[in-house]
Amino acid sequence: FAFVLVDLARGEFLAARDPFGIKPLYFLASGAGLALASEMRSFAGLPGRLRFVPPGHYVTRQGLARYYKAPPRRWFRRRVPLRRLLEEAVISHVPSEGPCGVLLSGGLDSSIVAALVARVRPDAVAYTVTLPGAPDEAAASEVAEHLGMRHVVLRPSEEDVQEALAATVDHLENFHPIMVRNALPLYLIARRAAQDTKVLLGGDGA
Numbered sequence: 001f002a003f004v005l006v007d008l009a010r011g012e013f014l015a016a017r018d019p020f021g022i023k024p025l026y027f028l029a030s031g032a033g034l035a036l037a038s039e040m041r042s043f044a045g046l047p048g049r050l051r052f053v054p055p056g057h058y059v060t061r062q063g064l065a066r067y068y069k070a071p072p073r074r075w076f077r078r079r080v081p082l083r084r085l086l087e088e089a090v091i092s093h094v095p096s097e098g099p100c101g102v103l104l105s106g107g108l109d110s111s112i113v114a115a116l117v118a119r120v121r122p123d124a125v126a127y128t129v130t131l132p133g134a135p136d137e138a139a140a141s142e143v144a145e146h147l148g149m150r151h152v153v154l155r156p157s158e159e160d161v162q163e164a165l166a167a168t169v170d171h172l173e174n175f176h177p178i179m180v181r182n183a184l185p186l187y188l189i190a191r192r193a194a195q196d197t198k199v200l201l202g203g204d205g206a
Contacts, residue, residue: 002053004036014060019068021055034059040173090116090201099197100124103189104151106139109203117201118147125196129154129189154192156185164188 002023004015015036017025028035030048036059037043043050053059056068090113094100102114104126117124126149128140137153144151156164161184168187169175193200 002038012061014058015053016058016067017053017055019056019070025053027051027053027059041170086112087116091120093199093201094120094124095199099199101127101193101197101200102149103186103193103200103202103204104128104140104144104149105136105203106141106143107136107203110140111143111203113201113203114143114149115147118149122148123150125150125152125193127152127154127189127193127200129156129185129192131156131185152192152196154189156188160188164191 001018002016002025004013006013013034015025015027017023024038026037026040026043028043028046028048028050030046035043035046040050051064053064054066056070057064057066059065094117100117100121100123102110102117102124104110104114105128114124114126126140126144126147128137128144128151130137130140130153132155137155141151141153164184164187165180168184169180171187172179172183174180190200
């Protein structure tokens with residue numbers, strides 16, 4: 001989460017970011033006051049130094065402060081089976097009703113997620129984005145067929161990629177080549193999947 005609470009009567013405010021930094025939050029102090037937003041583009045034209053609210057911190061009129069510190073790592077003798085952890089993590093994000101999709105590259109991570117999703121939502125749709133000559137489509141198609149999932153394949157042209165480049169950089173708020181290269185196909189397939197569903201699971205970060 002990232003939020004701002006304002007007490008209009010007292011002129012006080014509290015802006016906070018979640019303990020693990022899942023949602024972004026920026027702030028900029030100037031002579032006119034304090035500006036806060038979740039996107040850097042919101043600060044265009046404002047003087048001052050843009051700062052990032054670190055995870056587990058909050059901002060008030062008194063400044064930046066920390067409210068959460070991750071506990072030290074503890075080791076347990078009893079190990080929870082990885083398979084059970086994966087099942088619980090995936091199932092907890094699958095809606096019980098309404099459209100549901102899963103990103104499927106045909107690799108190990110996304111195939112495992114797709115298999116777990118298919119167990120509880122056999123009507124879920126698999127989405128794949130691929131470039132000409134890439135091996136992803138054949139592998140993803142084989143997995144989708146095995147799981148009995150409807151499979152949507154997006155094959156963007158060079159013109160599609162060029163058209164989406166500016167929007168990708170705009171949303172990413174970064175033009176580092178590696179980040180843009182990774183984000184561009186995800187942007188294209190997410191845009192396609194958004195025509196069908198608001199829920200899209202993937203294997204990133206496995």
